[in-house]
């Protein structure tokens with residue numbers, strides 16, 4: 718079944734001032750003390766492991782990998798077969814194992830074992846695109862950025878914050894309308910919302926605290942009411 722990104726209702730009034738209210742309500746639901754922060758290299762590797770893989774598999778796999786190879790130096794020297802063995806539960810594990818080893822080698826050789834802070838340099842690493850680089854900026858370095866994954870893209874469109882087809886465009890549009898002070902947390906809030914309530918299929922709008930500010934939610938709730946009347 719296809720994900721449904723868009724509601725049929727008019728654009729809502731969420732642009733501008735109501736962003737504060739959306740963030741406030743999501744924060745109340747997903748307290749910030751449970752957010753994930755880590756060393757930039759670990760964030761980078763975990764984000765690569767997470768591509769097309771469920772979080773329930775990604776995080777334990779990343780922990781196992783870092784138990785054996787804790788940083789770029791260790792991973793650069795690690796046998797490829799051993800990396801593959803440890804991460805075999807994630808999708809495309811052979812390709813990812815190669816990339817991780819290659820990235821570790823580059824980071825050790827060219828950057829003294831530390832992930833570069835410049836997004837442009839990060840995006841030159843194999844398999845690293847803007848979303849991964851933004852994750853490292855936010856969760857590794859604590860710099861403001863907006864990583865746009867499938868949850869952020871879907872929910873931003875459902876709410877009516879943006880009308881975009883591509884995550885890259887969503888990132889550009891969100892940066893125009895989301896105050897910078899919220900960039901560091903917007904990904905985590907929307908990812909958690911996407912996992913728990915605003916799921917790809919059958920979002921639970923009836924229990925969503927931002928339904929009245931969401932195009933898709935308002936439309937869904939109106940349809941339900943009409944069916945009941």
Ligand code: SF4
Pocket residue numbers: 872875876914915916920921922923925926927928929931932933934935
């Ligand atoms: S009302 Fe909430 S759950 Fe429903 S689409 Fe909007 S954000 Fe998602």
